[in-house]
Amino acid sequence: xxxxxxxxxxxxxxxxxxxxxxxxxxxxxxxxxxxxxxxxxxxxxxxxxxxxxxxxxxxxxxxxxxxxxxxxxxxxxxxxxxxxxxxxxxxxxxxxxxxxxxxxxxxxxxxxxxxxxxxxxxxxxxxxxxxxxxxxxxxxxxxxxxxxxxxxxxxxxxxxxxxxxxxxxxxxxxxxxxxxxxxxxxxxxxxxxxxxxxxxxxxxxxxxxxxxxxxxxxxxxxxxxxxxxxxxxxxxxxxxxxxxxxxxxxxxxxxxxxxxxxxxxxxxxxxxxxxxxxxxxxxxxxxxxxxxxxxxxxxxxxxxxxxxxxxxxxxxxxxxxxxxxxxxxxxxxxxxxxxxxxxxxxxxxxxxxxxxxxxxxxxxxxxxxxxxxxxxxxxxxxxxxxxxxxx
Amino acid sequence: xxxxxxxxxxxxxxxxxxxxxxxxxxxxxxxxxxxxxxxxxxxxxxxxxxxxxxxxxxxxxxxxxxxxxxxxxxxxxxxxxxxxxxxxxxxxxxxxxxxxxxxxxxxxxxxxxxxxxxxxxxxxxxxxxxxxxxxxxxxxxxxxxxxxxxxxxxxxxxxxxxxxxx
Numbered sequence: 001x002x003x004x005x006x007x008x009x010x011x012x013x014x015x016x017x018x019x020x021x022x023x024x025x026x027x028x029x030x031x032x033x034x035x036x037x038x039x040x041x042x043x044x045x046x047x048x049x050x051x052x053x054x055x056x057x058x059x060x061x062x063x064x065x066x067x068x069x070x071x072x073x074x075x076x077x078x079x080x081x082x083x084x085x086x087x088x089x090x091x092x093x094x095x096x097x098x099x100x101x102x103x104x105x106x107x108x109x110x111x112x113x114x115x116x117x118x119x120x121x122x123x124x125x126x127x128x129x130x131x132x133x134x135x136x137x138x139x140x141x142x143x144x145x146x147x148x149x150x151x152x153x154x155x156x157x158x159x160x161x162x163x164x165x166x167x168x169x170x171x172x173x174x175x176x177x178x179x180x181x182x183x184x185x186x187x188x189x190x191x192x193x194x195x196x197x198x199x200x201x202x203x204x205x206x207x208x209x210x211x212x213x214x215x216x217x218x219x220x221x222x223x224x225x226x227x228x229x230x231x232x233x234x235x236x237x238x239x240x241x242x243x244x245x246x247x248x249x250x251x252x253x254x255x256x257x258x259x260x261x262x263x264x265x266x267x268x269x270x271x272x273x274x275x276x277x278x279x280x281x282x283x284x285x286x287x288x289x290x291x292x293x294x295x296x297x298x299x300x301x302x303x304x305x306x307x308x309x310x311x312x313x314x315x316x317x318x319x320x321x322x323x324x325x326x327x328x329x330x331x332x333x334x335x336x337x338x339x340x341x342x343x344x345x346x347x348x349x350x351x352x353x354x355x356x357x358x359x360x361x362x363x364x365x366x367x368x369x370x371x372x373x374x375x376x377x378x379x380x381x382x383x384x385x386x387x388x389x390x391x
Numbered sequence: 392x393x394x395x396x397x398x399x400x401x402x403x404x405x406x407x408x409x410x411x412x413x414x415x416x417x418x419x420x421x422x423x424x425x426x427x428x429x430x431x432x433x434x435x436x437x438x439x440x441x442x443x444x445x446x447x448x449x450x451x452x453x454x455x456x457x458x459x460x461x462x463x464x465x466x467x468x469x470x471x472x473x474x475x476x477x478x479x480x481x482x483x484x485x486x487x488x489x490x491x492x493x494x495x496x497x498x499x500x501x502x503x504x505x506x507x508x509x510x511x512x513x514x515x516x517x518x519x520x521x522x523x524x525x526x527x528x529x530x531x532x533x534x535x536x537x538x539x540x541x542x543x544x545x546x547x548x549x550x551x552x553x554x555x556x557x
Binding site (some may be wrong): 005166209210261321377 | 475498501503504506512536538549
C-alpha cells in the first residue's frame with residue numbers, strides 16, 4: 001500500500017465581498033493589533049486602503065503597515081518587518097498581495113513563532129516547531145501562486161545569492177480571504193499568465209511522484225476551474241464570477257501541490273527566473289507544453305485525464321490514443337491565442353532569455369528540489385533540450 | 392511494537408550500510424568525474440549528516456581539500472552541520488539502505504526531514520545516486536532509480552576503494 005501524507009490547516013473564506021469577514025475572523029483567532037504587509041503597487045492602486053476600510057469600527061485594528069515588499073522576497077526585508085512588528089506591539093499579521101508578499105509574511109511568521117535570531121536556521125523541510133501562535137491571515141491579489149494555502153515560503157538571501165526554501169506547516173495561514181475585488185484590477189496579460197501558473201501547479205501536482213487521491217481531487221478541479229473561467233477573466237476583468245472562479249482554481253491547485261509538490265516545469269522555471277529574471281508566471285506559461293512533451297511517455301494516461309477537464313468537447317471527439325497529445329496541443333493553442341491577442345510571450349527568447357544564459361539555467365535547474373518530484377528523472381541534457389525546444 | 396532484538400538488528404544493518412555508503416561516496420568522488428564535479432560545488436569545510444532519529448546511526452562527512460572525510464560522533468558533535476538529512480525512524484530508513492527504494496521515493500513518502508539548502512541536498516542526492524550505481528548491480532538500482540547513472544569505472548574499482556581506501 002502506498003504511503004502518503006496530506007496536510008492543510010488553512011480556513012478558506014471565498015465570496016464576493018468576503019473581506020467583510022476579516023476583522024471578526026481575526027479576532028476569533030486572537031488578533032487585535034495587526035501588522036498589514038503589502039507592496040508599493042498595491043498601495044498605489046488602493047488595495048491597502050480597501051483592506052483598512054473594513055476595520056472601521058472593529059475592535060481588531062491595523063496598527064502598523066509595511067508596504068514596501070519588493071517583487072522577490074528578501075531576507076533583509078523579512079528582518080525589517082519583524083522589527084516593525086515588535087516596535088508596534090503587534091499580535092497578528094495580515095498579508096495582502098501576490099506571491100512575494102505572502103512568502104515574506106510567512107517568513108516573518110516563522111521568525112516570530114520560533115523567536116528566531118536567524119531564520120536561516122529553519123531552512124529546509126519541517127524544521128520549524130509549532131512555537132507560540134501568531135495569528136496570520138492572507139489576502140491574495142493574484143490568482144496564480146496559491147501561496148495562501150501552501151506550506152512553502154521562498155526567501156532570497158542576497159548576501160549569499162541563494163534562494164532559501166522553508167517547507168513547513170507553520171507557514172500556512174490560519175485563514176485566507178479570497179475576494180474577487182482584490183484581483184479585478186489585474187491586467188489581461190498577468191491574468192492569463194497567472195492562470196497558467198495555476199494550471200501548471202495543478203498539472204504537476206496531479207502528475208508528480210507524490211500525487212495521491214486527495215491531491216488529485218484538488219488538482220483536477222483546479223484544471224476544470226481554469227478551463228471554465230480563464231477566457232472570461234481575461235476578456236472581462238470586472239467579471240466577478242470569472243475572478244472568483246480563478247481564485248478558486250489557484251487555491252485548489254495550491255492545496256494540491258503543497259502536498260504533492262511540483263516537477264520539471266517549476267525546476268526549470270525557477271532557474272529561468274533566477275538567471276534571466278523572467279517572471280515566474282511567464283516562465284510557467286512558456287515551459288509547460290515543452291515539459292509536458294518531455295514527460296509524455298510516462299504520463300499518457302494522466303494527460304488524457306487532464307484533457308477531460310480542460311476541454312471536454314475535444315476529449316469526447318478524440319480517439320483514446322491521441323488524447324494525451326491533444327491535451328498538450330490544446331494548451332499550446334491557448335498560449336498561441338493569447339500571444340496573438342495580448343502579446344503573451346510564447347518562447348523564452350520572446351521573454352528576454354538569451355542563448356548564452358542556457359548553460360547557467362541548466363546548472364541552476366538541476367539544483368532545484370522540484371526536479372526530485374518529477375515522475376521522469378531529468379538530466380542536464382534533458383534540461384538543455386527542453387530549453388532549446390522552448391527557446 | 393518492534394521487538395528489541397529486531398530493533399538492534401535493524402540498527403546494525405543501517406550502521407553497516409552507512410559505513411559502506413560513506414566509503415562508497417568517497418570512492419565515487421575519487422574515481423568518477425560526475426561525482427567529483429558535484430563535490431566541487433560545495434565549499435571546503437561543508438558538513439553533511441545522514442542520520443536516523445532519535446539517536447542514530449549517523450553518517451557524517453566533511454569536505455576536505457580532495458575528498459570527504461568521515462567524522463566520528465565525537466568530532467561531528469563539534470561541527471556545525473550544513474546539510475542534515477534526518478530519517479524519521481529506523482523503519483523509514485531500511486528500504487533505502489536495503490536497495491528497495493531510493494532517496495527520491497523516500498522524499499516522496501516524507502520519510503525524512505531536512506535542515507539546509509535544497510540546492511545542496513540535490514547535489515548530495517546526485518552523489519548518493521552515483522554511489523549506489525557503483526555499489527549495487529544495475530538490476531537492483533533500476534528498481535528504484537528512474538535513470539541509472541552511467542559508471543565511468545567498474546564496480547570492482549569502487550569496491551576496491553570501499554575495502555582498502557585505495
